[in-house]
Every structure is written in structure tokens, then in C-alpha cells.
Amino acid sequence: MADILSAAWLIARKDLSIEFRTRSAFFSAVVFALLGLVIFYYAWDPTAVTATDLAPGVLWVIFTFSGLLGLHRSFGVETADHAIDGLLASPASREAIFLGKAIANLIFVGAVQAIAIPALALFYNLRLGDVAGPLIAIAILAAIGLVAVGTLFSAMAVNTRLAELLLPMLALPFFVPIVIAAAQATAKLLSGRPVIELGAWLKLLLAFDIVFVAACTLAYPFTVED
Amino acid sequence: MPSAISTGASAPPIVEVAELAREFGSRRAVAGVTFSLAPGECLALFGPNGAGKTTLLRVLAGLLRPTSGSARVAGIPLPGGPLARSRIGLISHHTMLYEALSPRENVSFTAQLYGIRDSRARVEDSLRRMSMLERADTPIRSLSRGMQQRVSIARAMVHSPQLVLADEPYSGLDESGARALTALLGELRSSGAAIIVVTHNLAEGLSLATHAAVMQRGKFLRYDSADRIDAGSYAATYREALAANG
Numbered sequence: 001m002a003d004i005l006s007a008a009w010l011i012a013r014k015d016l017s018i019e020f021r022t023r024s025a026f027f028s029a030v031v032f033a034l035l036g037l038v039i040f041y042y043a044w045d046p047t048a049v050t051a052t053d054l055a056p057g058v059l060w061v062i063f064t065f066s067g068l069l070g071l072h073r074s075f076g077v078e079t080a081d082h083a084i085d086g087l088l089a090s091p092a093s094r095e096a097i098f099l100g101k102a103i104a105n106l107i108f109v110g111a112v113q114a115i116a117i118p119a120l121a122l123f124y125n126l127r128l129g130d131v132a133g134p135l136i137a138i139a140i141l142a143a144i145g146l147v148a149v150g151t152l153f154s155a156m157a158v159n160t161r162l163a164e165l166l167l168p169m170l171a172l173p174f175f176v177p178i179v180i181a182a183a184q185a186t187a188k189l190l191s192g193r194p195v196i197e198l199g200a201w202l203k204l205l206l207a208f209d210i211v212f213v214a215a216c217t218l219a220y221p222f223t224v225e226d
Numbered sequence: 227m228p229s230a231i232s233t234g235a236s237a238p239p240i241v242e243v244a245e246l247a248r249e250f251g252s253r254r255a256v257a258g259v260t261f262s263l264a265p266g267e268c269l270a271l272f273g274p275n276g277a278g279k280t281t282l283l284r285v286l287a288g289l290l291r292p293t294s295g296s297a298r299v300a301g302i303p304l305p306g307g308p309l310a311r312s313r314i315g316l317i318s319h320h321t322m323l324y325e326a327l328s329p330r331e332n333v334s335f336t337a338q339l340y341g342i343r344d345s346r347a348r349v350e351d352s353l354r355r356m357s358m359l360e361r362a363d364t365p366i367r368s369l370s371r372g373m374q375q376r377v378s379i380a381r382a383m384v385h386s387p388q389l390v391l392a393d394e395p396y397s398g399l400d401e402s403g404a405r406a407l408t409a410l411l412g413e414l415r416s417s418g419a420a421i422i423v424v425t426h427n428l429a430e431g432l433s434l435a436t437h438a439a440v441m442q443r444g445k446f447l448r449y450d451s452a453d454r455i456d457a458g459s460y461a462a463t464y465r466e467a468l469a470a471n472g
Contacts, residue, residue, distance in 0.1 A: 086322035
């Protein structure tokens, strides 16, 4: 297990170094998230829907689609000059490769969230100070599930001609239960309900995470065995 | 052309392949290949495009599962998992490098993946052997194709593999790069590694080889050990294979 985690961290560091150098996917995702916030803001009729009712949906739509930009890049960097062959021919286990990619994606999505959540608070005039802790917990739990599913489908879609189209088509149906749970928990939180009421949604998110991380880690080797 | 380098023909083979086959649907890319290589031996593999050479190397590298037959690397049956893969160095006409990273970062990443402790000296040595130290911090995308191939070779050799699988390793290399590669492969042979080199250049291949084979339609059309390799007759067989391939 230590070998797997050590190789996974090495692969994650490599992916983050590449992203740090190019910054292509990160800037795209952040710009997408901010533009999404702006578009929703101007499409919003504050006399019909309150900010606390609208914000959870906006937040999770933005995270879902901006996350897809990073997930597509995840295995995209491996296709240039068949770098993936070097990884697969190395002693790193397939599970370590998957976990490494997933860890890098989780940090990527977390960084986008770290910019998008304060921006959401600014646009919709929300006071997040009191609920920051639980909101971060929801964001992390949801991101783990989204990243596990998205990383697996990124690996499956990357070698197809329509990878950019196929990834959302494959991943979005599996994102739905995670996004519903996260949006519901966020809505309760922003409407001022006691944190204890979030318990059921947080447990559901945790259950999704355990199932998706385990299933996707075990399924990944079958996507690369030819 | 027998090599002057002594081989460990009496030692246990590093690679043993028996009736190995690999199919893609109804097409047999490798159709029952058998051979073995002892430490210090080198098989030069020739053949027309689509003969199955690259597929054979990909099976031995653990990138493809054999459909039937068996193969062992250092006694480990394939596909043998991390332990078998740690014994193999793979060079391809694809560089397998990350273009945003530098040569030093690429080779260092590989060294760490192979579990080399204190890898810095090994990385520097590997880059030095391929004359890439001066450009070690330049991003791969800024290097010429030949320089990228040098880095790719440094990457494949950094863990001192017991079996080197080299698929057209001379592609893109200039004369000095080709000399460096030949010297490096020679050193690896001397240290007991076995090598399988796929090339379209008969002279380069035979200069390294203790064994040679011409492959056509997934099979060995001809397979000879050192004392029976004759460059002239190999050229004739190779031309026949190319002609038969259309």
C-alpha cells in the first residue's frame, strides 16, 4: 500500500508540475467558473428567487463543468508522444497511476473551488464566514466523488476521436447523484439551517465517495489492458 | 556478425518466449514466436511494416497481454506485474516524454518511478552518456527530434534494465547520437543485460546482434544465432520479406 501511495503522489506531483508550467487547464477552468457566475448573476431576477436559493445550484453547475475541463486534461497530457506507455511499462501499479491522476485532479478542482466560492459570495452578497467550515467539507466530499468518476472516464475517453464530447456524456450521468447531494446540503447550509440537518446529505456524499473511489480504482486497470 | 562481447549463454535466460501469439480480432499480429536470450545476448529483429515486431515488444514490455503462448522475463511469467516491469527498459520511436518538463525532470521522474534511491547521480550519468547535460533544463518541447530521442534513451536506461526493448531506437538520431546509443547498448550487454532491437537498418542491427531474425506476418521467417548470421543472406531474406509484404 505504501508503494502505491508513494507512486501515486509522484505521478500527482508530475501532473501538477506540468499544469503549473502550462496553466492552460487551470486558467480555462477559472475563467469558465467566473464567466458562469457573471452569466447567472445577470440572468437572475432577485425579486423572484433569493440569492440563497439560487447560489447552491449555480455553485454546483459551475464546479461540475469547470471540473470537466481539468479532467479532460488529466490523461490528455499522457497522449502526447505516448507518454502513457512509459507510465504503464514502469513498475508503478495501474491503481497507483489512477490514484495519482485522481489526486492531481482533486487538487486542481480544489484550487478552482478556492477561487469560485469567494467569487460566488461576492456576486450574490452571501456571508459565508459562519458556514465556511461545513461548506468546505461539502466541497471536498463532492469533489472526491466527481474526480474519481471523472478520472476513470477521462482514461476511457482519451484515445477516442471525440474525447471532449464523450467525457461529459459518460461522466455527467454519474455526477448527478453527487451534485444533487452537494447542492441540497449547500442549500440547507446557506438558508441558515442547523449544521446537524446536513448530516444525511454528508453521509450520502461520503458513501458515494467510498463506492466511487473503490470502484473506479479497481476498474481503471481494465481500461488500459489491451 | 558475431559480437566480440562474451555472452552468458550458459546462464539462465533473461527472456524466454514460447509460441507467443497476439491477436487483434481476427488478425494475428504475432503468430507463435519462440526464442530465448541469455545475459549479454542481443536479438536484432528485422521485418517489413506490420510484420508484428512492435506488437512483440509491447507484449514483452507488459503493455499488451499475449493471446496464447508464454513469455518470461528474468524468470517471471508475463504479464508479470511491477517486478517484471522493473527489469525492462523500453525505447520506442515515440519518445514517451512530457513536453512541458525538462530532460532532467523527465529522467528523474522515471528514476523515482523505478524506485531508485538518491537518483540524482544516476539521472546525471544517464543524461551525460547521451550528451544531454548541457540542455538538461530546457523544456522537451524546445528540443529537436533527435535530442528528444536522446532523452528518451536516457530515460529508458536510468534504472540499468536487465532487458532492453528497443523499437527503432536510432530514429531521429544523428551520427554522434547513434554512436552514443550503440556504446550504451554495448555497455549494457557487457553488464549482462539482454537486448532486443527492432530496426530497418541491417548494418546497425547486425553490428550489435548475437542473434537475428526476420519477421513476416507475425512469424519468424528466419532466426539465427551468432555463428550463422551472414549479412549478405540476411539482406536477401529481408528484401524477400519486404517484397512479399507488397
